[in-house]
Amino acid sequence: MFISEAFAQTAPAATGSGDGLFGGIGGMLPILLMFVVLYFVMIRPQMKRQKEQKAMIDALAKGDEVVIAGGVLGKISKMGESYLHVEIANGVEVQVQRAAVVQVLPKGTYK
Numbered sequence: 001m002f003i004s005e006a007f008a009q010t011a012p013a014a015t016g017s018g019d020g021l022f023g024g025i026g027g028m029l030p031i032l033l034m035f036v037v038l039y040f041v042m043i044r045p046q047m048k049r050q051k052e053q054k055a056m057i058d059a060l061a062k063g064d065e066v067v068i069a070g071g072v073l074g075k076i077s078k079m080g081e082s083y084l085h086v087e088i089a090n091g092v093e094v095q096v097q098r099a100a101v102v103q104v105l106p107k108g109t110y111k
Contacts, residue, residue: 057098060084065105068096073110 060066064076068086077093078085084101085093 056104057101060098060101060104065107065110066101067103067105069100069102075110
């Protein structure tokens with residue numbers, strides 16, 4: 001009644017198109033390429049920055065001039081396992097975590 005004759009017809013039988021081995025891989029290739037590009041553009045540089053940050057934190061020594069999170073400049077006066085005492089002014093020390101160190105400054109920058 002309401003269904004036309006075109007909907008009642010059956011779909012043609014699937015034929016082998018000769019795609020062979022690369023038929024399934026061809027459909028996945030754009031997705032795989034996106035992941036490869038994502039790795040080289042985002043993931044690899046981030047891992048490199050993390051490795052450099054860890055090496056900088058491990059190399060800290062007493063007397064180094066540093067910038068801590070928040071932009072505060074100071075000189076390391078005491079060191080512990082996971083905390084540093086940073087002198088930010090004469091007689092003023094703050095205790096911060098090692099991970100709070102953002103940058104090590106060249107000697108003589110902070111006075």
